[in-house]
Amino acid sequence: MNTEAAAGQLLELLAMKADAAFAERMQRFFPSEIAALGVSNAAVVALANDYFRERPDVPAETRLLLAEEVLSWATHHEEVLLGFALLRKVAKTKLGPELLDHSLVWLEQRVFNWAQCDDLCLKLLYPFFYGHLDLIPRTQQWIESPSSWARRAANVAMVKFVRRKVGKSTFELPLSHVFDNCTRLMHDDDVYVQKGCGWLLKVAGEIHPEEVAAFLRTWRGDLKRDTFRYAIEKMDRQTRASLMSLGRQASR
Numbered sequence: 001m002n003t004e005a006a007a008g009q010l011l012e013l014l015a016m017k018a019d020a021a022f023a024e025r026m027q028r029f030f031p032s033e034i035a036a037l038g039v040s041n042a043a044v045v046a047l048a049n050d051y052f053r054e055r056p057d058v059p060a061e062t063r064l065l066l067a068e069e070v071l072s073w074a075t076h077h078e079e080v081l082l083g084f085a086l087l088r089k090v091a092k093t094k095l096g097p098e099l100l101d102h103s104l105v106w107l108e109q110r111v112f113n114w115a116q117c118d119d120l121c122l123k124l125l126y127p128f129f130y131g132h133l134d135l136i137p138r139t140q141q142w143i144e145s146p147s148s149w150a151r152r153a154a155n156v157a158m159v160k161f162v163r164r165k166v167g168k169s170t171f172e173l174p175l176s177h178v179f180d181n182c183t184r185l186m187h188d189d190d191v192y193v194q195k196g197c198g199w200l201l202k203v204a205g206e207i208h209p210e211e212v213a214a215f216l217r218t219w220r221g222d223l224k225r226d227t228f229r230y231a232i233e234k235m236d237r238q239t240r241a242s243l244m245s246l247g248r249q250a251s252r
Contacts, residue, residue: 001055001058001062001066003062003065003066003068003069004069006066006069007066007069007070007073008073010047010048010051010066010070010082010086011070011073011079011082013047013051014037014039014044014047014078014079014082015037017037017039017043017047018037018038018039019037019038019039020038021038022038022039022040023036023037023038024038025038026038026077029115030113030114030115034077034112034113035075035076035077036076036077036078037076037077037078037079039078041081041119044078044081044082044085045085045088047082047085048082048085048086048088049085049089051086052086052089059094060087060090060094060095063086063087063090064087064095064098064099064102066086067083067084067086067087067102068083068102070082070083070086071083071106071110074110077113077115077116080110080111080112080116081116081119083106083110084106084116084119084120084123084124085123085124087099087124088123088124088127091124091125091127091128091131092127092128092130092131093131095128096132097132097135097138099125099128100128100135100138100139103120103124103125103153104141104142104145104150106120107120107142107145107147107149107150107153108145108146108147108149108150111147111149112149114149114152114192116149117149117152117153117156117192118156120153121153121156121157121159122156122157122159122160125153125157126157126160129157129161130164130166133161133166133171136158136161136173136177137177139153139154139157139158140154140177140180140181142154143181143184143185148188148190148192148193149192151185151188151190151193151196152190152192152193152195152196153196154181154185154196155181155182155185155193155196155197155199155200156196156199156200158173158177158178158181158200159199159200159203161173162178162200162203162204162206162207163207172207173204175204175208175211178200178201178204179215181197181200182197182200182201182215182227183219185197186219186222186223186224186227187222188224191226194224194226194227195226195227195230197227197230197231198226198227198228198229198230198231198233199230201215201216201227201230201231202230202231202232202233202234205231205232205234205235206234209235209236209239212231213235213239213242213243216228216231216232216243217243217246220243220246228243232244
C-alpha cells in the first residue's frame with residue numbers, strides 16, 4: 001500500500017462529508033473555535049471501517065503507518081479522529097507497545113482539544129489496554145509530559161479500568177495508581193488536567209467510596225475546585241455534605 005496516496009484518498013472522502021452547518025453547531029462544545037469539517041464521530045468511524053472492509057489483508061503495521069500519514073496532514077478536528085479510527089480494530093491484539101510511543105507523540109503534537117484527547121483514550125487506548133493490561137503502568141510517565149493533553153490522558157485512559165471484567169477475571173486498577181496520579185497532578189494549572197483527575201477519582205469512588213473519601217479529606221485544601229467537584233459528583237448526599245464542610249473551598 002502506498003500510504004501517502006491512501007491518506008490522501010481517505011482525507012478526500014472525509015472532506016466530501018463536510019457539513020458547514022454542523023461544523024458551526026459543534027463549536028458550542030469547545031471554549032474556543034476549532035477547525036472542523038462538520039462530520040459526526042460515527043461517520044468518521046464508518047469511513048475507516050468501510051475502507052478496511054474492502055482491504056481486509058492490510059497488516060496492522062501498515063495501518064499504523066497510514067494513521068501516522070493521516071495525522072501528519074490533519075488540519076481539521078475530524079481528520080485527527082480519522083487517524084485514530086484507522087487503528088481501533090487492530091488495537092487489542094495486533095499492535096504492541098509501539099502504540100503507546102506513538103500515542104504520546106500524538107498527544108504532544110497532534111491533539112489540540114479535549115474531544116480528540118478523550119477519543120484517543122476511550123476509543124483507541126481502551127481496546128489496546130484491554131489486550132495489554134501489563135502496559136497500563138507506562139501511562140504514568142505521561143504525567144511528566146509538557147503537553148496538558150498527555151497529562152490529562154494519563155487519567156482519562158484509566159477510567160474504564162478502575163474495575164473491568166477481562167475474560168473470566170476482573171482487573172482492578174490499584175488505588176495507589178489513582179492516588180499517585182492525582183497527587184502528582186493536583187497543582188497542575190490546566191483545567192482539563194484537573195477535570196481528568198476528578199473523573200478518575202469519581203469512578204474510583206463508586207467502587208472504593210471510603211478510600212476515595214479519605215483521600216479527599218486528606219487533600220481537601222490542595223485540590224483544585226474542578227477536581228474536587230468532579231470527584232464527589234457520584235457520592236452519597238451525606239458524604240458529599242461532609243466533604244464540602246471541611247474548611248475552605250478547593251483552590252481555583
